[in-house]
Amino acid sequence: xxxxxxxxxxxxxxxxxxxxxxxxxxxxxxxxxxxxxxxxxxxxxxxxxxxxxxxxxxxxxxxxxxxxxxxxxxxxxxxxxxxxxxxxxxxxxxxxxxxxxxxxxxxxxxxxxxxxxxxxxxxxxxxxxxxxxxxxxxxxxxxxxxxxxxxxxxxxxxxxxxxxxxxxxxxxxxxxxxxxxxxxxxxxxxxxxxxxxxxxxxxxxxxxxxxxxxxxxxxxxxxxxxxxxxxxxxxxxxxxxxxxxxxxxxxxxxxxxxxxxxxxxxxxxxxxxxxxxxxxxxxxxxxxxxxxxxxxxxxxxxxxxxxxxxxxxxxxxxxxxxxxxxxxxxxxxxxxxxxxxxxxxxxxxxxxxxxxxxxxxxxxxxxxxxxxxxxxxxxxxxxxxxxxx
Ligand SMILES: [Zn+2]
Ligand SMILES: [Zn+2]
Numbered sequence: 001x002x003x004x005x006x007x008x009x010x011x012x013x014x015x016x017x018x019x020x021x022x023x024x025x026x027x028x029x030x031x032x033x034x035x036x037x038x039x040x041x042x043x044x045x046x047x048x049x050x051x052x053x054x055x056x057x058x059x060x061x062x063x064x065x066x067x068x069x070x071x072x073x074x075x076x077x078x079x080x081x082x083x084x085x086x087x088x089x090x091x092x093x094x095x096x097x098x099x100x101x102x103x104x105x106x107x108x109x110x111x112x113x114x115x116x117x118x119x120x121x122x123x124x125x126x127x128x129x130x131x132x133x134x135x136x137x138x139x140x141x142x143x144x145x146x147x148x149x150x151x152x153x154x155x156x157x158x159x160x161x162x163x164x165x166x167x168x169x170x171x172x173x174x175x176x177x178x179x180x181x182x183x184x185x186x187x188x189x190x191x192x193x194x195x196x197x198x199x200x201x202x203x204x205x206x207x208x209x210x211x212x213x214x215x216x217x218x219x220x221x222x223x224x225x226x227x228x229x230x231x232x233x234x235x236x237x238x239x240x241x242x243x244x245x246x247x248x249x250x251x252x253x254x255x256x257x258x259x260x261x262x263x264x265x266x267x268x269x270x271x272x273x274x275x276x277x278x279x280x281x282x283x284x285x286x287x288x289x290x291x292x293x294x295x296x297x298x299x300x301x302x303x304x305x306x307x308x309x310x311x312x313x314x315x316x317x318x319x320x321x322x323x324x325x326x327x328x329x330x331x332x333x334x335x336x337x338x339x340x341x342x343x344x345x346x347x348x349x350x351x352x353x354x355x356x357x358x359x360x361x362x363x364x365x366x367x368x369x370x371x372x373x374x375x376x377x378x379x380x381x382x383x384x385x386x387x388x389x
Contacts, residue, residue: 045389046174047363048098049088056366058389059098061170063178064163071119071181072111073127078172079104079197079358080382081228082288083311085370087158091313095158102172103129103156104200106193107386109184116181124187126346128200129336131156131169131179143340145183173366175389185343191350198228198356198381199346201336206233206284207345208337209307210240213282217241222283223262224296225310226253227373228356229286231380234260235354236345245280247296250376256357270295278302278327286310293331294323302328309334356381362388 048059066072084101105127109119133145134152157171187196221242223233237244238261245264246257254265270292276299283300288310297306306329357380369382
């Protein structure tokens with residue numbers, strides 16, 4: 001792929017975000033020369049898992065050198081996703097350690113490669129769940145890099161990457177990241193960096209299926225599981241005009257959920273969902289553990305859709321076929337979202353003041369925060385101050 005092809009492809013998938021910036025950033029070459037030296041210097045400070053215990057410890061490592069299409073981001077905040085815990089604890093399969101988790105990453109661009117036109121030093125930037133893909137298949141061409149048809153989606157941590165000294169990608173619980181420019185998004189000035197961080201996974205993971213569902217204003221939308229993803233799903237669906245019904249097993253979350261604009265909060269377990277049967281147009285489930293899928297799917301009206309985004313142990317759910325069949329509900333699942341849509345959700349949330357409820361923590365508090373996430377005590381996203389790595 002030559003440079004022009006690259007630019008036109010980037011222009012297509014990034015849409016209007018790229019159009020105005022190409023000309024504005026014409027002066028980036030001197031910054032590149034200055035920045036490259038900085039990127040090559042010194043080790044990255046991080047917190048890593050060294051085994052499946054769930055304990056995070058200090059770790060220093062070298063990032064791969066910045067290439068011509070890369071940018072370097074000095075990380076300011078990284079937030080805690082339940083996926084970080086699942087992966088490092090080996091719930092989804094054996095892992096290589098030390099491994100630095102974190103795929104909700106925001107910071108300031110400190111260097112750009114010579115081909116980079118869409119970022120300049122000093123820009124506010126974010127990185128989510130992936131850092132590269134083939135960029136040359138139909139999915140990648142259409143901004144769905146997470147569904148790369150050549151299987152080249154490179155996820156942000158724990159995936160083989162021969163360019164890295166550690167042999168795997170290393171995530172955002174760290175002081176600096178090197179990423180291909182296409183896989184970073186701009187963070188506008190009218191949202192704080194710490195509030196923007198959770199949008200990079202929790203935000204896009206709920207926004208993308210909400211946009212796919214394409215419900216009408218006034219439609220009844222259910223959100224099952226009100227943690228990091230679920231609380232953003234409630235806020236996003238409310239912002240899109242839905243009448244939201246939230247399903248939680250935590251009575252202590254009811255007042256919060258109502259304050260976000262939900263019309264009703266159901267705290268009954270799956271055995272008590274009968275009265276809600278066939279009442280909702282669309283339901284999204286963020287539950288990241290095994291649960292009674294068919295019971296919750298039964299609250300969708302016949303021919304409606306039930307979308308799973310939470311990822312349980314082993315990535316597996318068991319579905320009672322007869323219960324599901326009696327509901328005549330379409331069951332589907334959704335994985336994060338592409339880069340153009342990730343940029344879109346960041347702008348949507350900044351423009352509409354849809355922001356996560358966050359709690360700032362230090363690097364030394366991550367291990368305890370992980371326990372609280374697992375115990376449903378998070379309210380609702382822990383954001384790590386990267387200055388404490
Ligand atoms: Zn995540
Ligand atoms: Zn591809």
